[in-house]
Amino acid sequence: MLMSLPPHPPARVLLLTRDLHEVAASQTAMLQHMGKPVRFTSAELVPALQALMHRAESFLAPRPEIIVRRDAFA
Numbered sequence: 001m002l003m004s005l006p007p008h009p010p011a012r013v014l015l016l017t018r019d020l021h022e023v024a025a026s027q028t029a030m031l032q033h034m035g036k037p038v039r040f041t042s043a044e045l046v047p048a049l050q051a052l053m054h055r056a057e058s059f060l061a062p063r064p065e066i067i068v069r070r071d072a073f074a
Contacts, residue, residue, distance in 0.1 A: 002056055010065045015056065018073035020049045 005011055024042040031038050040048075060068050 003059055005063075005066065008065065010067070012067045013060065013069070015060075015068055015070045016073045017053075017070060020046045020053075023049055 002013065005013075021042060024045040027045065028038050028042065060066055
């Protein structure tokens, strides 16, 4: 949804950060709990998540009309 923000109106974004190894472990546990196949290992998922975070930061960097608050997920 972030990449769908229109180019001009001001916006506020809350960007939560979390250890991506924890995110990968959480996703794996959720899929297992739901009885769904786990298609990616943590070693595969973490770089993909890193790329998504980099893409988000790159999108936000040149957008002064977007106020970004970064908080750690606790």
